[in-house]
Amino acid sequence: MFDEPKVMFWPVGTGDSTTVAVQNGIVLQVDLRDLHSAGDADDDHAALVDKLVENLPTVNGKPYLSTFALTHPDKDHIQGFHDLLDRVTIGEIWFTPRVFIENDQDLCDDAVAFKEEAERRVQETINSGGDVGAGDRVRLIGYDALLKEDHFVGFPEDRLTVPGNSITEIDGVDYEGDFNAFIHAPFAEETDGDRNNTSLCMQVVLGDNPSKGGVLLFGDIAYPRLRKIIDTTKEAGNEEYLAWKVFLAPHHCSKSAMYQKEGDKEVLKQDILDDLAEYQVDGGVIIASSEKIPLQNASGENPPHAKAKKRYEEIADGGFLCTHEDGEDGEPLVFDVSDGALDAPEVAQADAARKLADAVDDARGSDSPPSEQVGYG
Template identity: 45%
Template structure:
């Protein structure tokens, strides 16, 4: 169990430059947004956690197997779904959420990673179960499609899909979690993807959402924007303002888009101050910004992938409390996530000593030994978690 958390929590895991966020809603309800089970052990050590192993060890159990209430895929890039096939094999997942983008690429499987294809196959299976049942197929088979799609139209593949229950569009709210009304502890407002961007690059079709956890009068707001860049981010803000939904932009914790990419606030190397004002205006107290990435370089060269130092500098100018990087909080000596919890005293940041599970420690030790040239075979499988 997640004994380290003090209450409903957002957990940002050290997995390199990629997104892996766990939301602990209650003792029995856990949500996972994206996964990047990547180990990069070297002779200096490894600050990345074997996340599938850790989830298997820490998730609540149901029917004798680790149980994840919901897995949410923002978009099917590898650094957001690496390890999904292993997770699906070892954990019962009550429901999955995804955008239609995973279907748009079904004719070109070579463009998707093995894990993305595993997710797509599972999404198809669940959608077909929903159609077969004509409604809720039950835990382990539920799927929610978020965005716009022609798949549900007469004659298309998912004609008959129960849209009233499992189809959500931007501007709508979700308070059901794995078949249960959880509105008193879990609330999602969907911001994107937009209908007019269906054919855009994968990053711009990311699922963007505001998530609230906690109990009435004692909540925490998280803003998760996938890998969106400046134009689409501004569309999120403008659409939300246009529908008088400003409250749905508020955040205590902001996961910086695209692993703290400068593309969130720069165009042609020019700072776009309007998006920075939007981020600042929607920030609450306390306010934290997280980069899910490796540690930052002192500077970047043209063409460098995220994280970008200049983006971090801009976020640090607006953040109310603190800017944190998963790859800097976690070290080879103390592998640990960044945890924000809702407690009786309000929102608390916890980056103290984290007790990693024995199976994750074993996998990590084997990866480090292998990287150092140990000729003995590792005790457990590495790379996508032990299987």
């Protein structure tokens, strides 16, 4: 399963679990939701820890995961971590400082387990002057001022990545040319407040050319931070790091990515959709990591949101997919890599072709073209 470069989006309910295979056996896991660890899953939910244990390479008699990256410590992004830590050796972890600000009573048990492991690795790194091996490695993602805080005094600068820079190293090995994770956020002022706003956001590319389009993983951010990421990246002249072949819909296809409250009204922010459409590459695919998306939502209902799906379908030339609607039961949506670019799975190609055919049929049924952009727009 992890023998060649690919990106996998797992059906884990309304939550995130993304696996990036960089090379044979070199795996980056971004977030984790394993309902099976709590006995809460149906058969169509992936038993992800079991899948990792079965498919990861074995080192010193134990399954070995190169790197685990946490976008933010909400339960739907960290559930099952304690089980993973017990059963798998994790070479390196990436995290933002948000996990150190929370009181333990505000975190789920798995988030507490992650926090304790992060704290252990930070202290081990400080005590050794940065000379740590597999199982103790850690990368802090944030700003230089963090190193002046009590938690991080003495933490080596080369284990800190400031947003606006790339990571090409995984678990002590540099994979430049084959892997690039450009860090977009969190921003310097967003080390506390709403946990979603502090999400680790990045573009991951399996190749040497970000302009070919990678996967955008933006955690649970809403419109204001998405707007800021795009504006900041444009101003820095780094627009190639906005190019996407796959866009994981923030916050599990929440309408908060493109709708914003203005007074008593919920206003569509078309600017963000226009920008996302501009930066997609060769028929981009948008993924909702969620349960089946309803035809409509009641007021105040949690994501996934039907309104967001509709907006995304308007801009995703390569199709819109949901992990619990478009894959086989318990299996991930898989994007392989060809010549440094992600390839859409057959189900996405079929979805895009279907939408194009529907648009043609609609047009034939009237004297006017389709009223909405559909398919290869």
